[in-house]
Amino acid sequence: MSQDSTTPSTPEQITEKRDLHSLTRGELMELLAELGQPKFRAKQVEEWVWVKNAQSFDEMTNLPKSLREELAERVTLGGISELTRQVSVDGSRKYLLSLSDGASVECVGMPSRAKLSVCASTQAGCPMGCAFCATGAAGLTRSLTAAEIYEQVMHVRDDFNTRVTSVVLMGQGEPFLNYDATLAALRRLNSSEGAGIGARHLTVSTCGLIPQIMRFANEPEQFTLAVSLHSAVQRTRNILMPGVRKYSLINLYNAMGEYVNKTGRRPTYEYALISGVNDTESELQALCDFCEGTLAHVNLIQLNEVEGSKFRPSTDLRAEDFVRRLASVGIEATIRNSRGSDIDAACGQLRQRIAKQS
Ligand code: SAH
Ligand code: SF4
Numbered sequence: 001m002s003q004d005s006t007t008p009s010t011p012e013q014i015t016e017k018r019d020l021h022s023l024t025r026g027e028l029m030e031l032l033a034e035l036g037q038p039k040f041r042a043k044q045v046e047e048w049v050w051v052k053n054a055q056s057f058d059e060m061t062n063l064p065k066s067l068r069e070e071l072a073e074r075v076t077l078g079g080i081s082e083l084t085r086q087v088s089v090d091g092s093r094k095y096l097l098s099l100s101d102g103a104s105v106e107c108v109g110m111p112s113r114a115k116l117s118v119c120a121s122t123q124a125g126c127p128m129g130c131a132f133c134a135t136g137a138a139g140l141t142r143s144l145t146a147a148e149i150y151e152q153v154m155h156v157r158d159d160f161n162t163r164v165t166s167v168v169l170m171g172q173g174e175p176f177l178n179y180d181a182t183l184a185a186l187r188r189l190n191s192s193e194g195a196g197i198g199a200r201h202l203t204v205s206t207c208g209l210i211p212q213i214m215r216f217a218n219e220p221e222q223f224t225l226a227v228s229l230h231s232a233v234q235r236t237r238n239i240l241m242p243g244v245r246k247y248s249l250i251n252l253y254n255a256m257g258e259y260v261n262k263t264g265r266r267p268t269y270e271y272a273l274i275s276g277v278n279d280t281e282s283e284l285q286a287l288c289d290f291c292e293g294t295l296a297h298v299n300l301i302q303l304n305e306v307e308g309s310k311f312r313p314s315t316d317l318r319a320e321d322f323v324r325r326l327a328s329v330g331i332e333a334t335i336r337n338s339r340g341s342d343i344d345a346a347c348g349q350l351r352q353r354i355a356k357q358s
Contacts, residue, residue: 124142203223233249
């Protein structure tokens, strides 16, 4: 049944209102033209949406009141709301955010001196099934839109009321299974008509999807790449990261060589130290062999213990052995201090706990 434009809105039509964040510049111009507005309004509206992160049309004080009301009738404004938060003794704040359809994601703000880093999610859940990861255990709910990735960062910015200096996409989800939205979010975070964060301070972390790594190498911006390695022994990596079995270590090694040749940028390998699993002598030797002669930097992380998992973190002494041995083959490694370890910092843990409570 077709409806003419004078038919009053039904409840279904009201729920189908589009979010202002999802409109392209062209669509916004069209909408404003329909409402009889001059062209410069588009820039004003975009500034409220992307730079000021307005939460209501009423905040848009340089727009006529009548326009604000018309916009409110035609479109919605963002769909993220905070469900709960945890605050760490180190100042980190972890948020559980609800999206417009009720799916939820986590993000974290980590302040240090004049800096504020944000860890954001790219999917609600994750289908990759890594054995040590709380997010992996729950499976995938859905991929996020570019705006939903972006809005997490702005939520943290506004909560700390300070500029965000870096973003890592290391929350829930595999960014390269949601490539286009991830790139669009990175571009908006980078843009002066967005968050204005330098490309080098925007990091994507992937479990190692090779076709997308190659695609990423060809993007014009200088975004930073981190690859979750966790073992340089194929058998162990297959157990820890069954979702990337088909991308063998040798192919990953070659792809990363090409990435470095193309971009000249230094990639990071993430390595969560798990006692007796990937911290043994032979694992350390394999890691040294994998990295030697490359530009890579290694980030060693003490495993965050996940409820119900048999995996335990290594000792601090063992982590220091890794740093020394990697240094002996010319590879710089850092032990990343686990921020907010008192607040379910491992990805997926807060969501898991809340799900259990409800
Ligand atoms: N899916 C992407 C990005 C999100 S996970 C990826 O896997 O890279 C972000 C980082 O947290 C990854 O390096 C991941 O391996 C790591 N991680 C997951 N669970 C962890 C845990 N329990 N302890 C320490 N690091 C963990
Ligand atoms: Fe997904 Fe990354 Fe967790 Fe693996 S470590 S299950 S890829 S979020």
